[in-house]
Amino acid sequence: MNSRRKQIIKVGIAVLIVVLLGMMLTHCTNTTDTKSVKSDKTVEKSKKKANAKKPGKNKATDVDKASGQEEKKEETAKADSSNKSNSSESKKNNTASTSSNSNKNNSSSSSSKPSSKPSNSGNNSGSSKPSNNSGSNSSSSKPAEHKHDWVAQYKTVTVPEKGHNEQVLVQAAYDEQVPITEMKAHDICNVCGADITNNVTAHTKAHALAYEGGGWHTEWKEEVTGYQTVHHEAVYETRYVVDSPATTKQELTGYKCSGCGKTRSN
Template structure:
């Protein structure tokens, strides 16, 4: 009877502890929710302030841009007008210079004396057309325009084989097992090997059925160390990939097609 009272008292204490823990958990969750709500409100207010500042800055930037564009338009209009005036002045200067040159030509032509006698003497001289014809009949000398000629050379891939570690060496502990007999309680299923009688008496004192049975189980009695060597495999490693290059073979004239070596 005393043991049953003790069990009842233990159960009551456990129930009280569970109730207290539940109350504490609910209190903690409520406080956490209130804190999170306050944090959300503060974050929203700060975001509103930042957005308001950004809109103010954007407005000021737009005003500055419009004013700078108007100033640029005025400057371009001024430069266009100055260029037009310069071109008109240059045209006027050109017209005056052409009139002056024409007047000078007329004056020089009127001031020259007539050389009729010299013209008659020149007309009496024999003409040497044969020499001029022989010089004009010579062909013009050809100059070679040499253009470099190339051919494409394939360079094969270069590499080598090397041993790559796949698995490092290690030692494995292999367990040594053996079948052994164990005494198992029929009431609670506990291993009572070596104290089966005392454990059985405890159940009988609590008005519980006793008894036990024997089970054969595989138990580890030791370990064997097994060494495993490292594992390697051969892999091909590329030192330089396959490429192509342009090799000079000679030169060719673009006009006559003549070729020459390097």
């Protein structure tokens, strides 16, 4: 594409140079023609003055006038023909420049479209085929292509709660001193209710000397004879621990055009 554009630019520059040279040549020819016409007019004026001064040569002056008029007509015809040729050349150059400019615009605007056929100016019939502008008109009449404006579409998704089971300590391990008991017999005084174990004789004799009566009885009592160490293990129970609570999130489901309503997936 860049090389083709460069070639088009080069062709356009060459056409412009040719047009400028043609315009300069036509200007130079016009100036030379006008100068020659002016010089001929000055010569004729001088001849007229000379003939007017010589009264005896009226016939010669009439002939000179007639010849001068014929020369004027020929010169004016030449000038008209040269001007016509110059105008035709300038018109040709202008048409060439306009056609080159139009070709540039057509080639730059749509390089893929075929260029219009040039008019057959060399035909004897003089009728030229019209350029095929139907392609450009049809392309310009086509509606503009719709451009999708995609908008993201989401849906609400519930994320469930996450957690795990673990053993939770309820009571730590400990050692317990458990007492050791034994049932033993005790002698009890009937008079005063004292425990007279291992002292029955002396105690009862004292009550007898005092005329208080006497006697005793035996009672069985549980006594701690020692202690036993009992180890208790730690107590655990299974509990559910929440790692992350239940939440909601927005999940992308696809896209939708805000203009035409067309949808597409991710």
